Amino acid sequence: MSVRPNFRPAGHKPPFWRDRAKRALIFQIIVVAAVAAFLIYIVNNTQTNLDARGITTGFGFLNNTAGFGIGQTLIEYSSQSSYGRTFVIGLLNTLLVGGLGVLAASIIGFIVGIARLSPNWLIAKLANAYIETFRNIPLLLQIFFWYFAVLRSLPSARESMAFGEAIFLNVRGLYLPEPLFESGFGLIPATFVVAIIASIALVIWNKRRHEATGKRLPVFWISLVLIFGLPLLVLVVTGVPVTWEMPVLRGFNFGGGITIIPEFLALWLALSIYTASFIAEIVRSGIQAIPHGQTEAAQALSLPRKLVLRLVVIPQAMRVIIPPLTSQYLNLIKNSSLATAIGYPDLVSVFAGTTLNQTGQAIEVIAMTMAVYLIISLLVSMFMNWFNARVALVER
Amino acid sequence: MIHNKDTLPQQPAPKGSIGPIAWLRGNLFNGPINSLFTLLGLYVLYLLVVPTIQWAFIDADWVGTSREDCSRVGACWVFVNARFSQFIYGLYPSEEYWRANIVFAMFAGIIAWMVIPRLPFKRWMTLFALLVFPVIAYVLLHGGYFDLPRVSTHRWGGLMLTLLLATVGMVGALPIGIVLALGRRSTMPIVRTFCVIFIEFWRGVPLITILFMASVMLPLFLPSEMNVDRLIRALIGLTLFQSAYMAEVIRGGLQAIPKGQDEAAAALGMTYWKRMGLIVMPQALKMMIPGIVNTFISLFKDTTLVMIIGLFDLLGIVQAALSDSRWLGFSIEGYVFAAFVFWIFCFSMSRYSQYLERKLNTGHKQ
Numbered sequence: 001m002s003v004r005p006n007f008r009p010a011g012h013k014p015p016f017w018r019d020r021a022k023r024a025l026i027f028q029i030i031v032v033a034a035v036a037a038f039l040i041y042i043v044n045n046t047q048t049n050l051d052a053r054g055i056t057t058g059f060g061f062l063n064n065t066a067g068f069g070i071g072q073t074l075i076e077y078s079s080q081s082s083y084g085r086t087f088v089i090g091l092l093n094t095l096l097v098g099g100l101g102v103l104a105a106s107i108i109g110f111i112v113g114i115a116r117l118s119p120n121w122l123i124a125k126l127a128n129a130y131i132e133t134f135r136n137i138p139l140l141l142q143i144f145f146w147y148f149a150v151l152r153s154l155p156s157a158r159e160s161m162a163f164g165e166a167i168f169l170n171v172r173g174l175y176l177p178e179p180l181f182e183s184g185f186g187l188i189p190a191t192f193v194v195a196i197i198a199s200i201a202l203v204i205w206n207k208r209r210h211e212a213t214g215k216r217l218p219v220f221w222i223s224l225v226l227i228f229g230l231p232l233l234v235l236v237v238t239g240v241p242v243t244w245e246m247p248v249l250r251g252f253n254f255g256g257g258i259t260i261i262p263e264f265l266a267l268w269l270a271l272s273i274y275t276a277s278f279i280a281e282i283v284r285s286g287i288q289a290i291p292h293g294q295t296e297a298a299q300a301l302s303l304p305r306k307l308v309l310r311l312v313v314i315p316q317a318m319r320v321i322i323p324p325l326t327s328q329y330l331n332l333i334k335n336s337s338l339a340t341a342i343g344y345p346d347l348v349s350v351f352a353g354t355t356l357n358q359t360g361q362a363i364e365v366i367a368m369t370m371a372v373y374l375i376i377s378l379l380v381s382m383f384m385n386w387f388n389a390r391v392a393l394v395e396r
Numbered sequence: 397m398i399h400n401k402d403t404l405p406q407q408p409a410p411k412g413s414i415g416p417i418a419w420l421r422g423n424l425f426n427g428p429i430n431s432l433f434t435l436l437g438l439y440v441l442y443l444l445v446v447p448t449i450q451w452a453f454i455d456a457d458w459v460g461t462s463r464e465d466c467s468r469v470g471a472c473w474v475f476v477n478a479r480f481s482q483f484i485y486g487l488y489p490s491e492e493y494w495r496a497n498i499v500f501a502m503f504a505g506i507i508a509w510m511v512i513p514r515l516p517f518k519r520w521m522t523l524f525a526l527l528v529f530p531v532i533a534y535v536l537l538h539g540g541y542f543d544l545p546r547v548s549t550h551r552w553g554g555l556m557l558t559l560l561l562a563t564v565g566m567v568g569a570l571p572i573g574i575v576l577a578l579g580r581r582s583t584m585p586i587v588r589t590f591c592v593i594f595i596e597f598w599r600g601v602p603l604i605t606i607l608f609m610a611s612v613m614l615p616l617f618l619p620s621e622m623n624v625d626r627l628i629r630a631l632i633g634l635t636l637f638q639s640a641y642m643a644e645v646i647r648g649g650l651q652a653i654p655k656g657q658d659e660a661a662a663a664l665g666m667t668y669w670k671r672m673g674l675i676v677m678p679q680a681l682k683m684m685i686p687g688i689v690n691t692f693i694s695l696f697k698d699t700t701l702v703m704i705i706g707l708f709d710l711l712g713i714v715q716a717a718l719s720d721s722r723w724l725g726f727s728i729e730g731y732v733f734a735a736f737v738f739w740i741f742c743f744s745m746s747r748y749s750q751y752l753e754r755k756l757n758t759g760h761k762q
Contacts, residue, residue, distance in 0.1 A: 028586040035590065042617045049616045120430050121423035122437040136742035137735045138697040141711055145735070148718070149727040334602035341704055352608055362612045370601045370609075377600035 046363070053360075061359045062087070068354055070345045072261050083355050090350035091372060097267055097346065098333040104272035105332060106325075109279025116284045127280065134277040140338055142274055147266035147342045154262075157253050168247055174260040175247035182241040188231050195230045199223030263344035267336065275332045279325060286321035287313070319391045326384050330377055337373075347372060452732075463723060475726040476733045479717045483733070486553015486708050495536045495544065496556055502529060503559070511748065526567065549627040553708035555737065557627075561634060561699040561709065566692050568635035573642025578672065580647055591643075598640035603698050606633045611705040630702045634695070641691045649684035650676060682756045689749035693742050700738075710734055 016022045050057060062084035069079050074092045077085055115127035134142070152171060155161065160170030168175040203219055210216040235242075247257030290313050298312040299305075340349035347369055356365040412418055424434045455470025458477075466472035476483070485496055506525045509515050537560075540546040552560070579591035598606070610633030614624060624632075653676050661671040703712030714730045717723065 024584045028584050031587055031590065045619055046616045049620055052620060118433070119423070119426070120433050120437070122434050122441075126437050126440065132743060133739070136693075136697075136739045136746065138700040138711065138738055140700040140703075141731060141735055141738065144711070144715065145728075145731045149731055153725075153727075337602040337604045338701070340604065348602070348604055348608075352605060356608075356612070362616065366605060366609050366613060370605050373602055373605065374597065374600040377596075 055360055057361070057363065059364055061361050061364070064359070066355065066358075068358070070350060071343075072264060072345055083359065086355050087347070087351050087368065090345060090347035093344070093350070094333070094336055094339075094346040094348075094372075097264060097271065097336050097339065097344070101268055101271040101275065101332050101336065102329050104268065105275035105279055105328075108272060108276035110283055112276060113280035113283025113287075116280060117287060131277045131280050134273055135281070137274075139270060139274045139335055140341060143266055143270040143338055143342060146269045147262065151262040151266050157249065160249075160254075166244070166246055168249075168254060170254075171262070172253060172259075173262045174265060175254045176258045176260065177244040177246050178256070178258045180243045180245055182243065185238075185241045187238060188234055191234045192227070192231045195223075195226045199226050202226075261344070263339070263342050266342055267339050267344045267346075271332055271336060275328055275335075278328050278331075282321055282324045282328065286317040289320045290316050322387060322391075323384060326380055326387075330380050333376060334373060463726075466726075471729050471732075472726050473729060475717075475723050475729050478723075482554060482713055482717065483710060483737075484555045486557055486713055487551040488547060488553070488556070489545075489551070492539075492545070492547060495539070495547075499533045499536050500556070502532065503563075530567075549625050552627065554713045555710045557702075557707065558696070558699050558709045561631065561702060562692070562696045564631055565634040565638050565695055565699070568631070569638035569642045569695075570688075572635070572639035573646050574677075576639060576643035577646035577650060580643065581650060595640045595643050598637050599644070603633075603637055603701055604704060606637050607701060607705050609633065626705070627707065630705060630707055634699070634702075637698075638691065638695050641694075642688070645684055645687035645691055646680070648687060649680035652683050653680050685756060686749045686753045689745055689752070693745050693749075696741060696745070697738065710737060 013019075016026075063082050065079075066081055066083050066086050067079050070077055070086070070089055072093060073089050074096060075089065077089050112127045112130055115123050116131065118124045118127070154169060154171045157170045157172055160168045160175075162168050166177045199219075199222075202217075202223060206217055206219045245256050247254040247259075294312055294316065295308055298308040303311065336346055337348040339346035340353055343349060352365055352369045356362060359365070408414075412421075425431045451470045453470075455468050457466045457468050457470070457472050457474050460466065460474040461478060463472070463474070465474050481490065481493070485493055488496060506521065506529060509521050510518065510525070515521075535541050536544070537552065537556075538547060538549070576591050576595055579587050580595065582588050582591075607630060610629045611626065614629050614632065618624065657675055657679065658671055661675040666674070699709055700711040702709055703715065708716060711734055714734045718727050718730050
């Protein structure tokens with residue numbers, strides 16, 4: 001077949017609909033116009049609807065007095081505080097349950113995930129049963145179960161379950177002794193920080209020394225002793241400047257100590273148990289993704305088993321585990337918004353719930369709530385991209 | 397020279413390496429630590445299983461009509477029995493149950509047809525399921541045509557509503573997801589930016605705020621004379637939410653197809669849509685199916701959230717039944733029943749997706 005000569009006369013351009021670049025430009029202009037028209041339509045409608053209902057837009061309402069109480073407040077709050085304050089309270093409560101949930105879910109998830117790979121048949125099957133049970137039941141149902149079926153059916157304050165003379169569990173919540181810090185206690189966190197800094201310095205020094213001389217110290221154990229032993233030593237030396245305030249039954253309820261409300265307990269338990277089942281699967285598949293040849297090669301270099309895990313398997317498994325793990329953490333934080341179903345005062349329940357209903361400022365309130373979650377996800381995905389770039393395999 | 401032409405008879409495996417005892421020794425009691433774990437596991441199993449069986453089966457009440465029939469210490473399944481039709485159909489009028497039953501049967505038939513590999517005419521069945529079945533289902537469930545009395549959507553509920561939300565959300569999300577995924581991979585910067593913003597927005601916020609938005613803000617966005625049904629609002633929210641996740645699954649599938657496939661098709665002179673429709677998508681779809689099933693499972697579980705905006709799906713109707721003063725105190729039975737139903741659906745779907753993953757594995761995976 002001969003090559004077809006180009007019959008196009010010089011200076012003659014193809015019609016614009018055959019030019020890919022021009023076509024793309026026209027298509028994009030159409031898309032922009034369509035999106036703009038859609039937005040204008042929505043904004044117009046919203047304006048008319050708001051005018052018809054007599055709602056004024058703006059964020060001025062944040063300074064008005066809220067006038068309602070909140071069951072769990074990490075910072076000072078009273079019903080005289082402003083709506084803006086309810087936003088902060090809700091946000092802090094969301095972060096509290098999210099943070100503690102991430103912690104608990106990681107611990108349970110890693111244990112179950114490793115147990116799933118155990119050579120012990122029974123342990124592996126039990127871990128599998130855990131994963132398959134909790135992964136396949138809706139989270140909201142699990143929250144309801146813990147809240148309504150378990151915590152709401154606990155005995156009343158007078159018959160509460162006591163663990164020793166310090167911890168009490170009843171229908172109103174979990175009561176723990178509260179540490180009261182006396183003067184001089186500030187020394188202990190200070191030693192803690194100093195110990196951490198010293199350990200980091202030790203690690204760096206040890207690495208340099210190892211590279212230079214081949215000798216090294218058991219850094220892990222030394223820093224463990226430093227970080228936990230030193231503050232403990234200071235605690236004893238200063239004569240334990242802490243007293244514990246015990247919860248005491250007064251009338252129909254307990255007074256004193258720390259109260260953990262049942263809504264928090266239910267949400268925290270359900271979130272941790274549910275997310276842990278996903279984390280366990282991620283951990284399992286991450287460890288299984290490492291080819292067996294890696295372990296064998298490391299053993300062939302006569303590395304001890306502990307070092308095989310620490311230097312060869314875990315660093316490679318982490319590369320597989322971390323990306324889906326962070327998305328599970330994000331899911332957990334987003335799922336903590338289910339708090340609104342049982343009345344735990346998180347951001348959605350307090351701000352997008354009570355505050356929205358009282359002020360009627362739907363657009364501002366929902367926009368602020370969504371912005372919080374969006375910012376959290378953006379921060380986490382930025383971290384993810386940074387991490388991925390750091391640990392990515394350098395391929396030729 | 398001696399040589400034996402017969403094969404030697406097979407020797408039995410050495411004792412101690414076969415049989416149940418060897419298995420026990422190999423898998424449960426190899427070493428002191430493992431033995432300890434095994435005993436611990438057995439103890440945990442004993443603590444969990446024995447009381448559960450005692451409560452759920454041995455000490456349970458099964459037959460009766462009212463709470464007086466629940467005299468024993470175990471579970472009171474009478475409650476679930478008495479409320480069973482509500483759990484399935486919601487507040488749908490009982491003389492019209494047959495309509496919902498026909499839809500259930502057709503739905504089950506379609507699913508079975510698609511899932512069983514031997515049955516023919518899959519393509520026609522897909523077209524029927526996507527184009528004809530929704531119309532039939534709507535006419536039957538909603539009524540108002542052919543002398544069927546109207547049943548307004550606020551009476552729909554129970555498992556029926558859960559299945560409806562999940563299927564409509566899924567089927568609606570698929571085309572939007574495909575468009576978004578193609579847009580995100582497009583070379584046109586404006587289209588790509590819009591798609592990225594859209595996807596990241598819906599993936600970044602919790603479903604509950606989207607449902608709040610759909611129920612509170614959607615009426616503000618539309619002209620006041622347009623009154624959107626609460627169910628439709630929930631469906632819009634669910635579909636948009638789902639489409640963003642679907643787009644990411646589809647993008648993952650598209651990325652797994654080697655670029656050479658697309659380039660080869662372009663070299664043959666195929667247009668963009670031909671390349672996508674005939675070369676890239678059919679290969680990518682295969683790899684996406686497990687991911688699609690997984691997002692479907694999470695959508696199925698997420699439909700429970702609609703109870704927060706006042707729809708009575710399976711969990712919502714169970715929760716409502718629990719606050720009935722005649723049946724107070726049977727929350728565990730209600731939740732166990734709902735959990736069991738959800739578990740059956742989700743577990744079988746996840747098993748199906750694992751099966752598909754094995755079956756469709758054509759070696760693209762590294």
